[in-house]
Amino acid sequence: MSKIKVAELFYSIQGEGRYMGVPSVFLRTFGCNFTCKGFGMPKGELSDEADTIAQVAFHYDKYEQLPLVSTGCDSYASWHPDFKNLSPMLTSDAIAERIMEILPHGEWRDEHLVITGGEPLLGWQRAYPDLLDHPKMQGLKEITFETNGTQRLTDDFKKYLFKWKKQVKGRQITFSISAKLPVSGEKWEEAILPKIVTEYEWFGRGYLKFVVATEKDIQDAEQAVDEYRKDGFTGHIYIMPVGGVESVYTLNAKSVALAAMKRGWRYSDRLQVPLFKNEWGT
Numbered sequence: 001m002s003k004i005k006v007a008e009l010f011y012s013i014q015g016e017g018r019y020m021g022v023p024s025v026f027l028r029t030f031g032c033n034f035t036c037k038g039f040g041m042p043k044g045e046l047s048d049e050a051d052t053i054a055q056v057a058f059h060y061d062k063y064e065q066l067p068l069v070s071t072g073c074d075s076y077a078s079w080h081p082d083f084k085n086l087s088p089m090l091t092s093d094a095i096a097e098r099i100m101e102i103l104p105h106g107e108w109r110d111e112h113l114v115i116t117g118g119e120p121l122l123g124w125q126r127a128y129p130d131l132l133d134h135p136k137m138q139g140l141k142e143i144t145f146e147t148n149g150t151q152r153l154t155d156d157f158k159k160y161l162f163k164w165k166k167q168v169k170g171r172q173i174t175f176s177i178s179a180k181l182p183v184s185g186e187k188w189e190e191a192i193l194p195k196i197v198t199e200y201e202w203f204g205r206g207y208l209k210f211v212v213a214t215e216k217d218i219q220d221a222e223q224a225v226d227e228y229r230k231d232g233f234t235g236h237i238y239i240m241p242v243g244g245v246e247s248v249y250t251l252n253a254k255s256v257a258l259a260a261m262k263r264g265w266r267y268s269d270r271l272q273v274p275l276f277k278n279e280w281g282t
């Protein structure tokens, strides 16, 4: 039976993107190919918040105890090696059982599954079929993979996604592609990979979601959109304000919304910030 290293597994409201407001189970896998230390930092500087917390990682036994950060990646414990002991390897059986416990009716109804990270398309593609074929997962109709758009789908997983969709009428697969602009601190040539992202659209709906804070980020998003469109990407474009804590987030939400309107793009909120203060498990 396949196992997945699970950083978090919780039930909440999807706060971002196309499924904003939809009750959702979040399966957060461990591991990421990026560190995104640029978020919330002056240009050219990198956040050391996660590394500073990591120096006293032994203080923390569970996610809920971990400090929130206002710079860098707000889900740092889902990839930082010093927190890997907080993410157990769970069998698909254990994950499916736990999902039944956290769903309000003990079964799938109108809820949606979000497979997120870290980067959920790194190595775990081989484990998802076992989980999604589990008898307790048969009522599930909608899945979103929240990816940074850098990982190719394996041939086996592509075949499986086709099969999963066909098995039950109305099933939907969505790729929420949060491609990383330079504001993240990651390199353009490693983060903006149109050929990979365009391929996702063959297996489900895809949309791009850019985190922006300044006019320069919006210009970067425009350049990235041009590159994705040239390679045939047809999905919607969302922009979303930077910031994992409310004090940062409220500074730029309105200007981001206005910038989206001007370009005919979609605005994404981060409902988990005003609703739940972006706490772990929300």
Ligand code: SF4
Binding pocket: 032, 033, 034, 035, 036, 073, 074, 075, 076, 079, 117, 118, 119, 148, 180
């Ligand atoms: S890609 Fe996402 S999970 Fe990975 S470091 Fe960046 S923000 Fe964090």
